[in-house]
Amino acid sequence: MRTLKGKKRSAEILIFILKILVAFIMFCPIIWVFSGSFKDLAEFTTSPGIIPKKPTLENFSYIFNNSNYFIYIKNTVLLMVLTTFGTLISSSLVAYPLARMNFWGKNVIFAIIVGTMMIPNIALIIPQYIMFGKMGWLDSLLPMIVPAFFAYPYNVFLFRQFFRSIPKELDEAATIDGCNKAGVFFNVLVPISKPVFVTIGMLSCVFWWNELTQPVFYINSDKWRTLTIALMTTFMYTSGNAFVINWPSIMAASTLMIIPPMVLYLFGSKFLVGGIKTSGLK
Amino acid sequence: MVPNKFNKKILKRNLTAYAFCLPWFIGFICFTLFPIIFMFAVSLTNRKLNGKSSFVGFSNYAAMFQSPTFWNSLKITIFFTVIMMAVTTVWAVIMAMLLNHKQKLNGIFQFFYFIPSVVPTISLAYAFRTIFGKDAGLLNYVISMISGKNTSINWMYDPHTVYLVIFFITLFTYNTGQMMLVFRSSLNDVPRELYEACDMDGAGALRKFTMVTIPMISPIILFNSVTGCISALNGSFALLYPLTGENGDPNGMTQVLSLLIYKEAFSNMKVGYASALSVILFLIACLFGIIIFAFSKKTVYYEN
Numbered sequence: 372m373r374t375l376k377g378k379k380r381s382a383e384i385l386i387f388i389l390k391i392l393v394a395f396i397m398f399c400p401i402i403w404v405f406s407g408s409f410k411d412l413a414e415f416t417t418s419p420g421i422i423p424k425k426p427t428l429e430n431f432s433y434i435f436n437n438s439n440y441f442i443y444i445k446n447t448v449l450l451m452v453l454t455t456f457g458t459l460i461s462s463s464l465v466a467y468p469l470a471r472m473n474f475w476g477k478n479v480i481f482a483i484i485v486g487t488m489m490i491p492n493i494a495l496i497i498p499q500y501i502m503f504g505k506m507g508w509l510d511s512l513l514p515m516i517v518p519a520f521f522a523y524p525y526n527v528f529l530f531r532q533f534f535r536s537i538p539k540e541l542d543e544a545a546t547i548d549g550c551n552k553a554g555v556f557f558n559v560l561v562p563i564s565k566p567v568f569v570t571i572g573m574l575s576c577v578f579w580w581n582e583l584t585q586p587v588f589y590i591n592s593d594k595w596r597t598l599t600i601a602l603m604t605t606f607m608y609t610s611g612n613a614f615v616i617n618w619p620s621i622m623a624a625s626t627l628m629i630i631p632p633m634v635l636y637l638f639g640s641k642f643l644v645g646g647i648k649t650s651g652l653k
Numbered sequence: 654m655v656p657n658k659f660n661k662k663i664l665k666r667n668l669t670a671y672a673f674c675l676p677w678f679i680g681f682i683c684f685t686l687f688p689i690i691f692m693f694a695v696s697l698t699n700r701k702l703n704g705k706s707s708f709v710g711f712s713n714y715a716a717m718f719q720s721p722t723f724w725n726s727l728k729i730t731i732f733f734t735v736i737m738m739a740v741t742t743v744w745a746v747i748m749a750m751l752l753n754h755k756q757k758l759n760g761i762f763q764f765f766y767f768i769p770s771v772v773p774t775i776s777l778a779y780a781f782r783t784i785f786g787k788d789a790g791l792l793n794y795v796i797s798m799i800s801g802k803n804t805s806i807n808w809m810y811d812p813h814t815v816y817l818v819i820f821f822i823t824l825f826t827y828n829t830g831q832m833m834l835v836f837r838s839s840l841n842d843v844p845r846e847l848y849e850a851c852d853m854d855g856a857g858a859l860r861k862f863t864m865v866t867i868p869m870i871s872p873i874i875l876f877n878s879v880t881g882c883i884s885a886l887n888g889s890f891a892l893l894y895p896l897t898g899e900n901g902d903p904n905g906m907t908q909v910l911s912l913l914i915y916k917e918a919f920s921n922m923k924v925g926y927a928s929a930l931s932v933i934l935f936l937i938a939c940l941f942g943i944i945i946f947a948f949s950k951k952t953v954y955y956e957n
Contacts, residue, residue: 383756390751394765400780400825401772403791407783415783419794461676474670484677487685489942491887493911494935497918497927498688498695504704521680552669581773581827583891588915599775603895618783625776632771636764644767647831648838 401629407622415619430623439593443601447580450512450597455575457519458526459568465522466530467556471542481531484524496588503589510591515579526571529646533567534560570646573639577632598628689935696929702922713929722905722913723930729901730909730937733819733889738881740820741829742874749836770830774888778895781822785809809896810903819896819907826892828884832877839873840866882941886934890915910934
């Protein structure tokens, strides 16, 4: 009996050690970025120890002094806020009849929405690029902001799943009270659905904060750069020493980009995790 | 006149529903359907980046099918997608099972396991470019410390190690974190009685895993794998472009179709040719989509 208990105990300890090991692997790149952002260029390129020998804040001041960093932040936040705002309104509106009403062609529309979820954005980016070029939208945030106001299939899908879980009796009660369909949506469904709005809003913010592909295709000039493109272009080379990659300042810029999603997770993990858990199912 | 009134009511309800769907309808026509048709049309021209174009028939496709770069890229795209799907799924299951084992501090562990998924891919790409770097890279440093010999392997640009490195990095993408969370909840839904029955039969942990856990979560594994394919097709650009560049170094070994599309359109300025490549990428995605759809009809339950 004793040995069985002892066996179980050592198994528990082994699993716990495994957990720590995996946590270490997963967090390693982030620690590396944090530590690199406090080293100077000479130390970064010669000694890869995790703890900086003489920590410096120079890299942070370098990126603020040598780039239009506040413009990049402004662009990224503008992009994030407007796309999120647009997709929350439009996607919830579209999801409502799909979840709560019977109408002709509903199944066809839903099938198309699920089908278009499968198309990778990158496959259509060339024709979209030409199209937005004809409209004069290139080199601005418009190619990313405007489509957000016309419902992303994935978000419609998430909203629909949530709306279906709300009891239909609520709609019926509101209809008897004299609400029309729009009234039911705004007065009944939206107030109860606050958690799903927060979840999809958070997922959207994280997506646009991190998005690289679309800005790379659509944005050229410095005044519309987002933080992700700035990371790729602006901080690449030290001014004095041509074609040397200034890694510590890239690490510093990365550190500044990594912190907001981490903070978001700390405060909103309930919404974020809950939302993602249901996204892959049903 | 009852039927007429009845019809009016139905008509009104339909029109209300369509009014709600209007944003999607406009978006679908303008930003999905039209680009698809337009993409096929442009792929039949020799359009340049500056907009000059004339009709050339199928010569873009003919050139494509004769180009070794294209075949290489197609091969790499499928290879990258399938392997990424496999390694991220396995890793996600491992992390989910560890987290579902009830112990203290699981909340903190989930933070560490999940956080790489929500940080920018480009930050991770740069972190790994330096970790696996030749000079002053963390990995070479650690190996030198352990072995006592001076190691300077150029992990990212060595044909022998590049895939090892790339697929290791895919463990840190959003897709892995998402799958981990989905697996966590589906692993919790496996009925306890099944495990208890195994205990009665005296089955070990490994047998329990292969006989109960895997079959019970298999629909989720398959569903996740196929959605993983789609995000691998889409997300590979944001991961590989900052890591290995548009040429997919070394020697095009990592040049997936999305990188080739970018290169042809912007560096070689051949937009017509890039459109033909996009058509192929679109068709690959459709193929995966059809697989998902056929599969989800069987195993994933949609009401109505």
